[in-house]
Amino acid sequence: MPASPAAASLALAQPPLPTVSTPEKTTLTIIGLGFLALLVAAADADADRARLSLYAALSLVSGGTLAWAWLKYGRQPAGLQHDNLWLRGSTSRGAVAWVTAVVLTGFYVLLYWYSTPDDKGNFGLLNGLVHTLDPFSQLLRQRPADQWFLYGTFYTLAILLMGGRALWKYRHSRYQRLRTGSVMFFQLAFAFLLPGVLQFFQQPEFYFTYFWPLKYDYLFPSSFEYLIRDGQALGVFMVVWGAVMSFVATPILTYFYGKRWYCSWVCGCGGLAETAGDPYRQLSDKSRAAWRWEVRLIYPILALIILVTIIVWLNYWLHGALLGSLADGLYRFYGFVIGAVFSGVVGVGFYPILGNRVWCRFGCPMAAYLGLLQKHFSRFRITTNGGQCISCGNCSNVCEMGIDVKQYAQRGEPIIRASCVGCGMCSTACPRGVLNLENGPREGRYQGSSFIHADSLRLLS
Template sequence: MATKHPFAEYIEYEFKEEEAGFGVPYLVPDSQRTHKDGSAPGGDPIERVGAGLVVIGVVALLVQLVSGAMVGSWVGFSLSFGFPALGASLYFWAKYRHTAPGIKNDGLFFKGSTARGTIGWMVGVGLTTFYCLLYWYPEVLRDSGLVAITDPIAIALTGRPGDHWFVYGLLYTLCVGVFGIRMLMRYRHNRYHIVRTISVMFFQMAFGFLIPSLLKLIEEPEFYFTTFWPLNRYYLLPGENGMAWTATEAAGQVGVYMLLFAGAMTFLGTPILTYFYGKRWYCSWVCGCGGLAETLGDPYRHLSDKSTKAWKLERFLIYFVLAFIILVTAALWINHTRGGDVLGGYTYQVQKAYGFWIGSMFAGVAGVGFYPIFGSRVWCRFGCPQAAILGILQRVFSRFRITTNGGQCISCGNCSTYCEMGIDVRAYAQRGENIVRASCVGCGVCAAVCPRGVLKLENGSSVLLEERYTS
């Protein structure tokens, strides 16, 4: 008969405790909470003014959509777009200025909005619905009056009434701006985050919105200086499928310069900058998709899947999309140079399929719509062909890496939790190993949330680069 272990009771007790898991933690009711300066949340008058402006803006928007009153006027536009943007910015500024900067871990995994609860799902459904309307039913946005509300600013910037793409660009820019202020306030203690957040806000506002609009105003091709092939496939596609040669010749000398710039950035600028700074020069400082993920997507960054299965899926999907766009581009060029007698209309069909499945479904609907469910970098991690190229360059020859001081690590796991790319940063930190992962976008949040200063983003010398291959 087996004898009972003398400590069985304790062992059993511990086991049961583990089995019980972790319940909902005790949260101090809002009425009893105080900020670090002793004030109550929501007690700041500016916070209340901000919230009030948002409410007024939403009511004004609904009134315009329902009654048509003020639609197309500056007053209507300012009330329905300006008030919410200004109000939300004020709200975030006033709300966070009373709190200690940095992450809080206060009920993050227990709130409906940030833990795939009802509010999270509602936001996700709202975002995916908006993208579906934008891509496939733009007439709904137009007929509802939403597009016409933006006419005053569209006419001022582009010289013509707005369309659904103008509304999209405007909303996108406002989101990056407003949630950029939230990000700035949350990480105001960290210079890297201040600089890179201002950088993505600037690039979106100037290069993602204002400059393309003003180019339209002066009747030049609408050109985005911060997107290159393969993210913006049109820039290197031939003929009527893209901008290359025939389209730009029609656009005149400026179009040719634009095309040269796009080509130089794809083949020269991208490898050179990635060599010096890693993938982050684009994914975390310049790119509009990255900009939205780092601002609007920040409340959801902890939802990224950290499993090995997800890592495998990530590698398969991202390189599949890269191969897909390379094949599409090559096939279109072969067809174009042979006068369409090689693959005929099939190449056009394949390019259309890429546009639907990758450009619209993956990058837009799933990429942004699924923020509250799968985290903020679904597209960047699993689909973006630009990220795939940058990742290969970063892995193979860039000077960028995250160094770890393993002896200091207390295994709290903050770094892995907040890595939006699903990298198990802690596993590297515990081993004191440098992190050189193709998927790392160099956002730096892992380093910012580490309580022990274990992680450091560095652009190393070539000597350190050699160590990567010899260690």
């Protein structure tokens, strides 16, 4: 049956995808062989052979990814190039994207619910991979690896490798280079190496870049007792650090710089989204219905963790007279539904389908807390110059938080949204310099670009 005139015209309107060069195919093949070696390491019962397979896998994946990034972006003129994103199956919810989502989701399901060790130290289907990291774990932490050390290693490696890709891709933008380097540094130094070094010296494991309400249990009585008992003076410092960062430093930093100081420069969740999740940022739903769901979910989740924290403390002060063991059950329920299912399985596993900031946009209580501060008390905003806007839509396409930036730019209105993480990608993608990230005085904050003060801090891409 011949194609309809409409289908024929559409086919003519969409040029064929450019062919992938032979060097790029070679590097992609190397990456594929690396993942195959990873499967071999997971299935091999011989520890030495499995470890060699793991080393080979990490070498192939790392070398192949960095080489591919250079071939893909390093040989082209500097500048943002998002051509053909909606034509490729890997970045437009095609078959490749769905396979990737299934693999990611499957890994998280195995990690959270099918890798709890038994009395013999068997970690289920992940057992082979976990024990291949024993020498590295002993070197860093003076203890055998577990499923969370495996996860932390893979998580950090993903940020570093895809961060390298982002540095090549956005090398023309000083802001993006600094921001990418920042999330790579904080993940490697503060979220991976430092907690391991603390354990090496028999100190409590502690993540200095995670605070309440994201790391909700850091303000629970059980954490206080554990840190002070096992960490002594350092433990007291950790308790004070967590409280000060949550209730003093966070409001002050957000007042001056908006939520971007954390969500786009420090947070590990944001770090993974900005690096490994960067190919999927255009998939974020820009509809008003999605915004309504965002409001319906993220603020009740913040309210829930506040309620859980209050109940846990009241129950502690009353020696269990308030809820008894139910308080612990409430905490475990939150950890399962929000901490595991939402932030892990859905938040990362659904990158290729729903975009790279699903968790940050719809579920993260820290993002909700920072968003309220940013919208109502911060100096941060994105100013626009409507007279220069050509309505190309690049800014809206790259917004990972589902903000229709173009609508603000066309009207010349500043963008002051609780959900904005200040990634600056809209400014980077704009061909006319219409959008500027600024930390100006609060006076005239909601007016257009004609009210910009001379002492505003411009962070141009």
